[in-house]
Amino acid sequence: GQQVMQIPQYQHVQEGEDFTTYCNSSTTLSNIQWYKQRPGGHPVFLIQLVKSGEVKKQKRLTFQFGEAKKNSSLHITATQTTDVGTYFCAGHSGGYQKVTFGTGTKLQVIP
């Protein structure tokens, strides 16, 4: 079945440093979504990418969808303590209803 992996599994950064998480799917995706889950919370939708090579920005967050639509990345510039949480990508392959979540990257920001 479809596998979606993320690296790194954990990342500790000093406040103000940049952070990047990478997402790789075993199959070509129709779209990819990114979610943030705060400790003890539920996943919260951040963004969806649909087109090959698409880049979207939300303030300090930059999301990219690979040309082959099998990988994606999330980059946070100048991290803040409010960025703490686990970031999940979630991919959808055509013909299915389900969205497969990645393994997640847990971000810890040291003040």
Next chain:
Amino acid sequence: EPEVTQTPSHQVTQMGQEVILRCVPISNHLYFYWYRQILGQKVEFLVSFYNNEISEKSEIFDDQFSVERPDGSNFTLKIRSTKLEDSAMYFCASNSRGPSEQYFGPGTRLTVT
């Protein structure tokens, strides 16, 4: 802003007992989902529901699981005979466009003893 709600927030049950987890999706949404998350692990798809029927289910969603939309607002997940390994956080989600952005509820923590 409309939200997905779930009850109870925490359910403790004994192995072999039946549990029903309840969700109220956002009112104009058409697609409904259940996910589970074992502590510290990834979010796993269980089932999707559209037009009053299951549209897809994972290998986790075996005969012990069932879903129902008994009225116009509730969406339930039933586990017929709970096992220790069913202990997890169960999230309900909904959306209006199928496999796109999912709006998650706060979750029900199920503890099977």
